[in-house]
Amino acid sequence: MRHIIDLSDLTEKEFADLYKLTTNIIDRPEGYTDACRGKVLGSLFYEPSTRTNLSFSTAMMRLGGSVVGFSDPGSSSTAKGETLKDTISMVSSYADLIVMRNPREGAAKAASMYSSVPVINAGDGGHLHPTQTLTDMVTILRLRGSADDMKIGLCGDLKYGRTVHSLLHFLERYHNVQVYLIAPEALKLPDYMIRFLNDHSMPYCEVNSIDEVLPELDVLYMTRIQRERFVTAQEYKNLEGSYQLTAEKMKRAKKDMLVLHPLPRVDEIAQDVDEDPRAVYFRQARFGMFGRMALLLTLSKLPFIRAGHQEIGAHGVRCSNHKCITKTEPYLPLEGTPGSRCPYCDAPLEMLL
Amino acid sequence: MRHIIDLSDLTEKEFADLYKLTTNIIDRPEGYTDACRGKVLGSLFYEPSTRTNLSFSTAMMRLGGSVVGFSDPGSSSTAKGETLKDTISMVSSYADLIVMRNPREGAAKAASMYSSVPVINAGDGGHLHPTQTLTDMVTILRLRGSADDMKIGLCGDLKYGRTVHSLLHFLERYHNVQVYLIAPEALKLPDYMIRFLNDHSMPYCEVNSIDEVLPELDVLYMTRIQRERFVTAQEYKNLEGSYQLTAEKMKRAKKDMLVLHPLPRVDEIAQDVDEDPRAVYFRQARFGMFGRMALLLTLSKLPFIRAGHQEIGAHGVRCSNHKCITKTEPYLPLEGTPGSRCPYCDAPLEMLL
Amino acid sequence: MRHIIDLSDLTEKEFADLYKLTTNIIDRPEGYTDACRGKVLGSLFYEPSTRTNLSFSTAMMRLGGSVVGFSDPGSSSTAKGETLKDTISMVSSYADLIVMRNPREGAAKAASMYSSVPVINAGDGGHLHPTQTLTDMVTILRLRGSADDMKIGLCGDLKYGRTVHSLLHFLERYHNVQVYLIAPEALKLPDYMIRFLNDHSMPYCEVNSIDEVLPELDVLYMTRIQRERFVTAQEYKNLEGSYQLTAEKMKRAKKDMLVLHPLPRVDEIAQDVDEDPRAVYFRQARFGMFGRMALLLTLSKLPFIRAGHQEIGAHGVRCSNHKCITKTEPYLPLEGTPGSRCPYCDAPLEMLL
Known part of the structure; x- marks a missing residue:
């Protein structure tokens, strides 16, 4: 458990621990007021999503941490002018954790490859939203x-x-x-x-x-x-x-x-x-905030690492999904045989003509 | 004193206490650095108002609290896509206090009806700005x-x-x-x-x-x-x-x-x-920040409550003000006789044809 | 050392102290978690610059301080409707420090003249970026x-x-x-x-x-x-x-x-x-954050002062640079002889016809 791209990546034990921590926070929130003190969350919203954004920001602040970032692409010169790789390299040199929302499918996986700090997927197009x-x-x-x-x-x-x-x-x-x-x-x-x-x-x-x-x-x-x-x-x-x-x-x-x-x-x-x-959808939003607190707290305790070196594979295939992050970020390594799954967005790969 | 829709809602005693607290903060600001520690202010600006927004945010931060929200409608998917009731239900499940600026008249009163936390009116159209x-x-x-x-x-x-x-x-x-x-x-x-x-x-x-x-x-x-x-x-x-x-x-x-x-x-x-x-208008801005600190601190001490159940009344009347919040949020209960005052924006009610 | 308009304004001693503090923070960041606790940074970005903005915000938060402001002109009613002098007068009545990015050349110098708190130039057009x-x-x-x-x-x-x-x-x-x-x-x-x-x-x-x-x-x-x-x-x-x-x-x-x-x-x-x-450009970004921490910390210790009274000089000259801040803020005092340097943007002054 390092990056959270898909909730199903968590083992049963990891999820059980996460849920246990969530219930502890729900029952005794005052015990966590300083749990992330001095930590900074980089919050990168490449498309607006007020609800998810507010939930993560509030979660971080309730843990005593801080939040920097951008909430829509219009106000971000960075979001427009450079590769995802460079933005992530920069932000992970400032922040202790990254939350990212991005309209391209597979973007979260791609970001995690270049980040020296944990990346949480806050929605990558129609793909995943753990x-x-x-x-x-x-x-x-x-x-x-x-x-x-x-x-x-x-x-x-x-x-x-x-x-x-x-x-x-x-x-x-x-x-x-x-x-x-x-x-x-x-x-x-x-x-x-x-x-x-x-x-x-x-x-x-x-x-x-x-x-x-x-x-x-x-x-x-x-x-x-x-x-x-x-x-x-x-x-x-x-x-x-x-x-x-x-x-x-x-x-x-x-x-x-x-x-x-x-x-x-x-x-x-x-x-x-x-x-x-029986209509619990607004309480559900509150539970979501507590779940995110548990997630942020768990990941913030991981040691700082350098982003791993990436082997650039032979480009014999391409992803068949036109919304895939590999379509806009051509440096991303892509390996596999036609018909196998894209490592970013899970769509089938196809032969590169 | 729970929601602040109009300053005249405060009793003389309540205002005297608020002013006394303000002067205490002015004279000894360092005593309040942690007064709202662990509290989160939801700051909902449906139209830009940098001055008011900065003043409230700074006030909350000087009390050791945090601020989440949005500062203009363009960056908020929520502000556009859902009812005021749902936005307030959501935000009041995250935040401890809400400050709202909204171009619709009566919006502050309407928001207060669905909030489980105190709502402060930061301007509702041309109506009030306490x-x-x-x-x-x-x-x-x-x-x-x-x-x-x-x-x-x-x-x-x-x-x-x-x-x-x-x-x-x-x-x-x-x-x-x-x-x-x-x-x-x-x-x-x-x-x-x-x-x-x-x-x-x-x-x-x-x-x-x-x-x-x-x-x-x-x-x-x-x-x-x-x-x-x-x-x-x-x-x-x-x-x-x-x-x-x-x-x-x-x-x-x-x-x-x-x-x-x-x-x-x-x-x-x-x-x-x-x-x-004798030109004190810039000092006035600073006094405003201290007054808002006193207000936020006072309201943040109120206990968390569930938003009250609302009786939906018979709709025999409508508000005569085309800028009234009831024009865009049709679920809002509206009772009274033609000629009596709208409970949201204070304009006269008229017969519903 | 009060305002930072140009890095060359610092004496050798001042810069040596600043660099020493920077290395102390790099080596022992946990010692500075509360160094700016209770302080508020006013962050005024009149044009978007995500990178510089994130760096300053993160720096302030890592010192335990808070940040208010705006990150692009679109979301700021203030930025559009009033003089730079009034905006600075207001913000310096709220905040303890100001960071400003402005597309007009000389804007940082102009802002510093009306601020009762230290102003840091985060870029004034093509002029300076200390x-x-x-x-x-x-x-x-x-x-x-x-x-x-x-x-x-x-x-x-x-x-x-x-x-x-x-x-x-x-x-x-x-x-x-x-x-x-x-x-x-x-x-x-x-x-x-x-x-x-x-x-x-x-x-x-x-x-x-x-x-x-x-x-x-x-x-x-x-x-x-x-x-x-x-x-x-x-x-x-x-x-x-x-x-x-x-x-x-x-x-x-x-x-x-x-x-x-x-x-x-x-x-x-x-x-x-x-x-x-040997490619250290991403580490460079991280060093920049630490340098900004040292700068914010140093300036935050300066006592609060009233902005000095400004003598409005005889207007016999004007700046030859059409991007100069004096072109949009006509109240700014401007003295000198034709051919001497503009005190704001360093371009040559010319005779006022």
Whole structure:
């Protein structure tokens, strides 16, 4: 555990330790006021993400540490004018830890290769967002006691929603997790994720509305459906009834069901649900801050190292993903055979013509 | 005293305590270096206001606390994509206090309804700006000893200048305050403010130039006249002589008169006045920082609470002010009869057709 | 030593003390964690400069201090709407120190005249950038032990590169410094700088490629050549071979030669040089942070003073530099005879018609 690119990189032991530290901080926050005193977090947001940015900054400050960096590319001359490698080399010579958000897929992995301090991925395009998964897991574990023996409904955009994919990847570690996939035809879970569920013997079923399964669920994980994914406003309107949660529908749910949402929500959860004690999405945001405190604290204790020397491999392949970080940072080493996975963004490699 | 929407919400006792704490901080700042250690201020500026923003941030830091947030809407994905209610719910789950500047009138009141931590209004459109009034009052009280028995001239844009209106509202608490209104015809104090003066037996007179009354004054409160409020540059030019303060004019003023200005000034105060010891507008900015320190410290000691449940009332009315926060945040409860005051922005309610 | 407008303003004793403090901080950083506790740095960036901004902010935070300010003009209402004098008057009433970056030449000098707290110039247009020179000097002194008896090559844009000019100005203090000027014809060191070298008996020679002198050098100071300075891409391409450093070329350099670069680099240093231990440009960035810590700490110990009264002189002259701060801030006093130097930007004064 040095860089956090994907939450699934953590061993069971590492995650258990991280969760234990999180609960200690939740229960006794005053014990950690000076835990990162004198440490500086470099916060590099190449695209705006106020929520994630605020959560990390607050986490660092609650540990007594400081934050420097930029919060959108417009205000950063550096972000525009130089390679990622040079920016990371510079910032890791100033800061003790780096948090980075970047629209290019694989950017976090690439940054970690040139950093002498730990790098935390705060989202690399549509690829990974490990601290959202951490947020989700802390919420489930803290409020249910366990993620075993759980019926979880995932509702909304299951096709493009990376938080859903990451959560499913992580839930594979738990016993007897039953998955209900609640999505319109056009936004169904992709084939490779269905294959993942099959490969890991995770039982699932696909349904067409919240109503069909609501009384069964222990956890309902809601996500945004972006209006622009549909051809017509009418088509979108038709779907609203099936994938929107309301106070009326909540009457049929279990008394201890949890409603999670990665936020921001639009109208997939009606305002009248907010007062329901089972609606825990704002508490979830708070749990996310505590999880990030635990992560920052753990990584800040690692010794300072020099970034490793990188072997530049023979460039016989290229990544097939046009959003991959290797498309804009041509110096990045890339090895493998056509069809194997890109080490940065996990898309298939292809033959370089 | 929990949220600070309007300075006049404070009781006399609460304000006296706040002013006493302010003077303690001024006299012995080193005693407060750790007073807010471990606390985090959420600073939400939905429109840029560098001066107010810097003042609050510095105040929090001088108390040993930290600041997170955003300073203009462009760098905030949150500010654009979600309801005020959700943003406040999120930020109040991270921060210990919230300071908010928002172009919508009534936004501060609306935010306070969904916050589990104290909200301070740093300006809601043209409506209220309580910490500017606090700044003005600390300056007067500190440099004069009292606001009683005072002849105060208010000069410039008395029609749109919300700082003038707020200051007059607050001065009603003091004895024997005589008000000189110095404004061009087009920018005279509005009727409802004149009514306020009459209702509270505050003597006033309206005059056409600084010269007429300058030798009488104990305090001269200058404000900006915005060029674009006038039809022609010539018309504006004609007014300059009457409403501009110069070193030459200052010769006729009392030796201990105070010149205040909320800043930024343009040319209503000539550069050559700056060296006059009676020109206290830059010291006023410093007093404002100390007043904000006292306010932040007082509110930071309040216990953490959950935001109250809100009863959504029958929507038979709407606010007549098109800048009101209820126009963009339709979930906000709104009760009352047509003609009564909007609970957010104080404009009259009207029948919903 | 009160304001830092130009590094050459420091006496030899002052610079020696500053460098000594820098090395103490490098060797024992944990001893300075609270050195600026309770102090606030006002960081005013009128144009974005992420690198310099991050370096100063990190430096202040590593001393336990705080930072307020703005990082680009777009997010600052103040920066646009008022005079530099008023902004500085305000900020110096809040903060304990000011760092300013401003595109107008002479702006730092102008700001220092109205500040009651120390002002550090973080770059005033193409004029001066003293903490870059401090960064360069700390790197040379720390890694070579001395700047005496040194053969230094300066490569790239020697015409517009202000870092090169400042460094040469400062190196005049050392013994037996031999200068190799490596630049294309169009970007040669300007006449007045050549005159400076002659006046101070600093031996120099001008050459047309790195190759010619590489084996001789103790220090190679690389700078960016901006593509847009050349008429055609082909012309630029021709130059690349002569003014670009590669791993292949490095084989001919001394074993202990140092390669410096003010960063950001584009392609004047090939990626394959980065792994060479003689490539110290990223360590240089780190030394810069430590130098800034020493500077902030030294200045933060100065007592708070009121800004001095300024005598407004007779305006018989104006500055000939159209980028000079006096062009946008007309209240600035300007005295001297035509042909003498502007006190702000050092350009010649001319008769006011």
